Amino acid sequence: MTAITSAPTPWWRSRGVRRFARHRLALVGMVMITGLTLACVVGPHLLPYDALYVDLRARFSPPLTGDHYLGTDPLGRDLAARLLMAGRISLLVGFAAMLLSTLIGAVVGIVAGYRGGWLGASLMRVVDAFLAFPSIFLLLALAALLKPSPFVITVIIALTSWMEIARIVEAEVRSLRERDFVQAGRMLGLSSAHIMFRELLPNVVGPIVVAATLTVARAILLEAYVSFLGYGIQPPLPSWGNMLNGAQQYLASAPWLAIVPGIAITIAVTSFNFIGDGLRDALDVRSNEHT
Amino acid sequence: MTGSSLSALTLTRRRALGLLGAAGATGLLAPNLLGKPAFAAPPASPSGQIIVGFSQEPTVFNPLMPRIEVDDGVHFSLFDALFRIDPEGQIQPALAAEVPTIDNGGISEDGLEWRIKLRDDVTWHDGAPFTAEDVKFTLELVVDPNFRSWRTAGHDLVRDITVVSPTELTWRMETAFSPYISILCETFIVPKHILEPEPDRNTAAFNHAPIGTGPFKWSNRIAGDHLELVANTDYYGEGPYVERLVYKYIPDLTVLYTQFKSGDVDIVGNQYITPDNFEEAKSLPGKVVKVVPTATVESLYLNMGRPQFQDPAVRQALYAALDKQTILDVLYYGLPSTTETYMPQQSYYYNPNLPEHEFNLERARELLDAAGWAPGADGIREKDGVRLSFTNSTTSGNHLREQAQQFLQQTFREIGVEMTISNLPPAVMWGEFWTQSQFDSVMVGVVFMVGGDPDVTSRFHSGAIPIQGGRGANNNQYVNPEVDALLEEGTRTFDPEARREIYWKVQEKIREDLPLLPIFQYTTVRGYKEGLEGIEPNINTRIDTWHAAAYYWDE
């Protein structure tokens, strides 16, 4: 994130309108996600209702009735309060899963790329094996195996999303391995760990940051999928995904139950995707789009 | 069913009917009377087709193998048992010519010798005659250690099955066991001439193209979608009146209801119309929608092995803090009926004199105060180092129950009791977690009766606790020597009147001890197209299609 603010402005003009537009999107993403995070942190304190307070007399109130800005759910709980509390969980799970998967992916990628040989090859086969699993299988099977608390869900999501980062980092590191500064480090007798994490790591931060941003987006979506299917975060703890679980049943009578959390998810995920895309350009990461 | 079995005035029937009076049966008779105007008459020969929608897929067609409700639904159309149980809870002969009793000599005075007389006019769907050999084969197959039998209880007491003639057989029971007749009502007879030659009955071709004696014959099945049965015109009993009976699998209750509305499904079968659709369903043109009680009782099921629940005051306080009426009225749209016992109210054995529950938070607090449970720093009560805190589990994805859970959680918090929710996917929930008593408490709907029989040994006898090496399903580890004694007496007793007295006492004890907090007895919202006749609910069977033979279109 710092890259955006600290990047020197000149490229702004030099790379033309398209990039400008792109970064505007990234900025929009930044603003949206900051706003959303703030709302989730502060909002619940400002609303007159507790996210867990059950009031059966007020069940199924449509949005904008009384103090219920977004209406109420089947138990009469305030949807706005729940949405914001759910945001805390969903965003936290997204971030934490990103950190964990980035950590695993980066370490595996650097070690595999730098060491190469049988170690590198077998590490990358493990990556292949994980990729050969349909991630939804791993997610659901693991969620059934372990008790689905937010922590467990975070770990499970991380376990199914670190492979991309490992692949990217491995490829980058492999291409850097024979560069002069690495050779020099080796001749100076620096330890492998030093070379890998002090010399090589800074050179692959760009791709990692980009991949990490997109991983947050992916993690939020995955949480939503798993919780929607009932295998994820369990009630009464709200998450954006589990708010949608059960909403299909009330689609005809209380459509806001389905619409509201979905919009929140879309906004959050879009924001991260915008930011990631912007970062890709800003950090000059090799991308699919040639310019 | 009507009129088919009046000849069999058994002891059970005579006595029970006398005792039953008007009150006991109204709930069941009323819809029956409404559904059958006097002018309607079934057609002379089978015609037309009926589509029954199920939200689960029937997949087991060998009726002796482990099965779920919808499988039962299909078995009833394809097979017959020796007896069947009617909506009033009376046992009627089916393949048997009469119901054996001590009075008619079918069962010896000590309850050990049984003699069964069979009908002589029954043939299998392939034309082969049905004989006593088939019955003997079936009763031996269910206890064959190599066969994947769904239930051996009762059958394992049977010894020396002897075929006297093609229409008569006898056996001896190891011990007197009165519930066996009800178990026989759920034991469909399979053909010896088809299954005996099979080397492995678990994988026999029969299991996917069954041959029975029932009112309908197997036609074909598109797995994952539907199965089709056709009329058995040689059926010995009443019906069938429709040419084709289709069981359609619709894996979603909302879609099932939509298809009922649109007329794509003639009968909404298991799991019926969801309570939230009841209001709308009632006003649908051309549809008959009824509220039908079922034997399932919803309860907060407490694991008596947990220190929190060993104090009776805690269980009484929790019961007092249970706002049944709100759960019922608001979450379940007022459809189910409150209950104080595990026994369905329509049963002959239901005890109506149990103390009535009263929702009273003040009283709940008093009970806990008096028992020495004092609120700790966080407001949660504790006593002798035990926090009054427990988890509650149920199947994740059961929305109504999850809502009730969260509602209870809030009320319990008000009396200083912490209930945390920990729901699990079905396969996990009802695995060792349930059978090995690993839960604190569970929200669950259980059918405590087996068929129409009031025996609950496997649920409440101290010898039936699986985690203590028991052989039953007493998963909340309930122990009460008095109840043990009563239950043992009950299975030795054949006289319905005497049995009723015993099971009334059992219900009193359970209500007193509260190993489970009864919330309500389920009702289901059933619906079918106008013009469809012969549909009669039966609380003593697991599924509504127990007598599809009698269905017909009044056109």
Added chain:
Amino acid sequence: MFGYLLTRLWQSIILLVLVSIIGFAILNLTPGGPLSQFALTPGMTQEAMDRIAEQMGLNRPLPVQYLDWAWRLVQGDWGTSYRDGQPVLSVIGRHLFATLLLMGSSTVISIALGTWIGIRGATHRYSLFDYSATIGAMVALSIPTFWFGLVGIYIFSLKLGWVPAGNMYTIGDGSVLNYLHHLILPSIVLSLVNVAIWSRYMRTATLDVINQDFVKTARAKGLRERRVLMKHVVGNALLPMITLAGMQLPTLLSGALVTETVFTWPGMGRLFLDSLGYSDYPVVMGLLMFSAILVLLGNLIADLVVAAVDPRIRLG
């Protein structure tokens, strides 16, 4: 080439073994099991459950069960579904059609729409259309598919009543039109993400080709823009698209899972969820292997196509 294929094959087999061991372990370590669906049956006792478990061989040590399963698989026996006693392959086969129908029509929509958007975006670079397409694609990638499905059902099925809310066809009406009617909404919903991906790739691929010399030459020769596009650009850009199609194979199971759930579509995703719910291990393992094989096959095809198309890449 042959040596390369051999290596790949060998590696794939090791991967499959790995995947199957991990999958088998996760499934069998999960508490509960295939018998739990009978736990609430009236009259069901622990004794009966134990007996059935014994007969089904469920209480053997896990490695023994695994080896037994694997040995049968090697011999071509995928096992029998616990739930309906049918061979696993025929169970999968039955659901394959529904999924293929859904995925197929969604792929057609995605390719058609994605190609058009991508090419138009590339030829009209930085136009309003291009921007909208770019932003639209990113938003599309961010919308949870199942939620899009729910909203679709709400609008087009519940409010407007144009399309059915679920299922593959109406009972008793197996006509093509009826299938199509049911297919519209789910296949559009499923296309959302793919249109976004295809159009991005198509745009990039088209840009690549536009900047290549022979296209510039062709244009310089005065050929009309459209003909140049049709002849060279599309022709060349479609090859990478085939690669992408190969990579899409594996999503057959996971891609449609949530959509199938929302629309009660009787496909493989739905089967997977049901089987997982019932602990029908043979079917879950079958689906897992099936899908893993598709992943590996997809990767292989993609690599081979790239090698065939691009002479600079030599396999070996």
